């Protein structure tokens with residue numbers, strides 16, 4: 595852990611969470627904005643720095659723990675969720691973040707991400723999605739679009755991309771959200787909410803890799819396109835989007851979203867966002883421009899579900915009260931053991 599810069603007893607500031615390491619991302623990378631927002635919201639968590647841990651795997655995003663003046667682990671490719679799970683079981687009182695990317699989290703670590711989400715481990719997962727492998731200089735990733743030409747797919751990718759939010763919803767995360775690196779106010783609000791959630795909170799951050807996949811998210815970067823396509827999710831509100839003079843809305847035809855002109859249908863016919871509805875969250879996670887708007891905000895939020903560590907610690911306590919405290923040495927030497935001569 596880097597040297598503390600705060601005055602003892604004084605409230606933290608953003609500066610207290612900035613480490614003494616040189617930040618080594620390419621100039622212009624979207625990671626800088628994410629780092630700044632995370633450092634800014636840390637004091638508001640009201641948690642001592644020594645009780646906060648950032649766990650990462652491998653990739654550009656996974657340099658994150660070096661830059662946070664908290665505890666951190668820069669672990670092995672794709673395995674940050676497994677290490678974070680172990681940490682939460684051993685020290686459930688810690689606030690644990692996982693920082694990963696589209697390659698680390700959804701390719702090499704897809705299996706581990708699945709399990710941390712379905713178990714509802716109390717961790718906040720930030721997945722920086724730039725639709726490319728940046729650290730290894732520009733190979734296609736699990737979120738790259740069909741036909742994507744990269745160094746490893748010179749004839750175009752034949753893989754269909756995975757939607758990180760769809761993956762998280764179907765895996766069983768209790769909070770799933772999407773935000774954008776260039777929308778700092780929105781990102782701050784979403785990360786603040788996710789950080790305060792109890793259970794597996796998953797945030798996809800659309801992040802620009804300006805060196806190997808510049809403007810992959812131009813649909814939400816370009817001012818005109820953003821006005822046309824950005825759909826801000828608000829719980830209980832009708833799903834509407836588009837410019838003020840040509841507002842559009844969504845209705846549901848069975849399980850099929852349809853775009854309509856606002857005013858052409860009664861407001862009661864518009865699809866209202868319900869954060870507690872996982873099936874609706876899945877539909878939202880499948881929507882993309884130009885056929886549909888692009889949802890940003892909280893797709894799904896279920897409160898009050900037991901976390902993995904709640905269940906495991908409860909089992910442990912019941913076993914201790916039924917059978918007394920265990921003895922690991924006795925256990926290891928019990929049953930069929932033998933000596934090799």
Ligand code: SF4
Pocket residue numbers: 618619620622623624625654724728729802803804805806
């Ligand atoms: Fe950022 Fe891309 Fe550079 Fe990695 S390669 S630091 S993602 S701009």
